[in-house]
Amino acid sequence: DFQTKHGLESDGICGDATWAALGKAQDALAGGGSSSGNNTGSGTNGGSGSNTGSNTGSNTGSNTGSGTNTQPTTPSQPSQPSQPSQPAVSVSGRKVLYYGLVNDDVKALQQILNKLGNKLDVDGVFGDGTQNAVLSFQKQHKLDVDGVVGQATWAALGSAQTSGSSSSGGSSGNTTGTKPSTPSGSGTSSSNTSNSSTSNSNTSKGTSISVSNRLPVYYGVVSGDVKALQQILNTLGYKLDTDGIFGDGTLSAVRDYQSKHSLTVDGIVGNATWSSLGKAQGTASGSGTSSSSSTKASSSAGSNANRSSVSFGSTGSDVTALQTALNRYGYGLDVDGIFGNATYQALIKFQKSKGLETDGICGKLTWAKL
Numbered sequence: 546d547f548q549t550k551h552g553l554e555s556d557g558i559c560g561d562a563t564w565a566a567l568g569k570a571q572d573a574l575a576g577g578g579s580s581s582g583n584n585t586g587s588g589t590n591g592g593s594g595s596n597t598g599s600n601t602g603s604n605t606g607s608n609t610g611s612g613t614n615t616q617p618t619t620p621s622q623p624s625q626p627s628q629p630s631q632p633a634v635s636v637s638g639r640k641v642l643y644y645g646l647v648n649d650d651v652k653a654l655q656q657i658l659n660k661l662g663n664k665l666d667v668d669g670v671f672g673d674g675t676q677n678a679v680l681s682f683q684k685q686h687k688l689d690v691d692g693v694v695g696q697a698t699w700a701a702l703g704s705a706q707t708s709g710s711s712s713s714g715g716s717s718g719n720t721t722g723t724k725p726s727t728p729s730g731s732g733t734s735s736s737n738t739s740n741s742s743t744s745n746s747n748t749s750k751g752t753s754i755s756v757s758n759r760l761p762v763y764y765g766v767v768s769g770d771v772k773a774l775q776q777i778l779n780t781l782g783y784k785l786d787t788d789g790i791f792g793d794g795t796l797s798a799v800r801d802y803q804s805k806h807s808l809t810v811d812g813i814v815g816n817a818t819w820s821s822l823g824k825a826q827g828t829a830s831g832s833g834t835s836s837s838s839s840t841k842a843s844s845s846a847g848s849n850a851n852r853s854s855v856s857f858g859s860t861g862s863d864v865t866a867l868q869t870a871l872n873r874y875g876y877g878l879d880v881d882g883i884f885g886n887a888t889y890q891a892l893i894k895f896q897k898s899k900g901l902e903t904d905g906i907c908g909k910l911t912w913a914k915l
Contacts, residue, residue: 554632555656555667556649634660636703642694643813644765646671654694657702658682691760693813756823763813766791774814777822778802780829793860797882800861804853810861849912856906859884867907870915871895 548555551566559567634657640650652669659665663678676692683690686701694702754773762771772789779785783798796812803810806821814822849870855863865882872878876891889905896903899914907915 554634556652557667633703633706636699639694639699641696641813642671643761643763644671644676644692651675654679654702657706660706661702689760692766693761693763695761753823753826756819759814759819761813761815762791764791764796771795774799774822777826780826781822782829797861800859801863804861804863810853812860849915852907852912854906854908855884857884857886857889863907864888867892867915 547553547567547570548557548563551570553563553566634653636653636657639653640648642648642651642654647670649669651671652667654671655663655665655667655669655675658675658678659667661682665674665678679694679698680690680692682688682702682705683692683698686705688697688701754777756773756777759770759773760768762768762774767790769789771791772787774791775785775787775789775795778795778798779787781802783802785794785798799814799818800810800812802808802822802825803812803818806825808818808821849866852863852866855861855867860883862882864884865880867884868878868880868882868888871888871891872880874895876895878887878891892907892911893903893905895901895915896905896911899911901911901914
């Protein structure tokens with residue numbers, strides 16, 4: 546709040562500029578308190594007014610001196626001129642953002658959205674409020690209405706904040722994405738139904754599910770695209786409920802698939818992952834069992850050399866393999882594919898016992914020792 550009122554970058558970080566502004570502000574208040582104390586002398590008792598000091602002088606003046614109602618508002622005066630001088634928030638080099646993330650890029654996103662008329666808490670948490678504001682902005686600016694802040698949305702936000710266009714409200718014009726996902730919703734969007742209307746027939750081998758024009762999907766999304774994703778993954782040997790809900794099971798399967806197909810293991814099904822899934826299901830439908838056999842081969846004990854690096858917060862088959870391997874050394878972990886605190890502590894102990902760097906990250910050297 547102080548940074549906003551004094552034309553500083555509202556990042557919540559008290560650095561050199563904010564410290565300097567705080568120093569000037571308190572000096573100004575101290576000077577104002579002394580003069581207001583002297584002013585009370587003319588309204589009541591001069592001795593009393595000068596002895597009250599800067600802390601009480603302004604209060605005494607406002608209660609007794611004539612025409613002193615403007616005295617208490619002095620500290621908040623800078624709020625008026627500070628608005629035009631707010632600097633633009635840089636959008637260059639920003640990460641892809643989506644529901645559930647917590648970082649400084651989310652905070653920058655919230656600051657920009659607030660400049661465009663929203664009223665978000667600038668806390669760096671990509672929650673429901675931020676999600677709704679992003680969806681509204683994307684719809685107004687004819688972007689893919691997917692709730693994912695990628696390069697196109699960042700660019701549009703950068704242009705919008707400099708031009709001053711609002712993102713609250715806006716027109717309901719056509720959206721190039723056509724199918725908004727509902728990350729925190731409980732039902733499947735009716736516009737997504739057309740994409741998955743024939744998906745129930747995928748149980749027969751040889752029926753491929755289209756991956757063209759699919760929206761990015763990720764943890765928390767509920768949509769027809771998620772259902773199609775689950776059906777494709779099931780043709781590749783996974784065993785998911787095709788309920789259209791991108792939950793823990795779907796996240797683990799996606800991460801596992803991405804790891805096995807040399808994709809970025811981020812749990813987000815974007816263009817690259819959709820394209821790869823389309824090719825993989827075509828191969829699976831042609832060969833029948835090729836997918837399941839490759840899955841078994843990749844999970845064999847001798848495949849640790851091809852494992853991805855995993856660390857705290859990771860999920861999927863590589864974490865399951867890590868937990869299984871650690872249990873052979875007597876660590877007694879739940880083999881759930883979730884890299885939590887117990888797995889982290891066990892890995893630290895293992896690395897220490899083997900003379901490895903105790904960083905809690907299972908990389909190539911640790912996999913080799915395992």
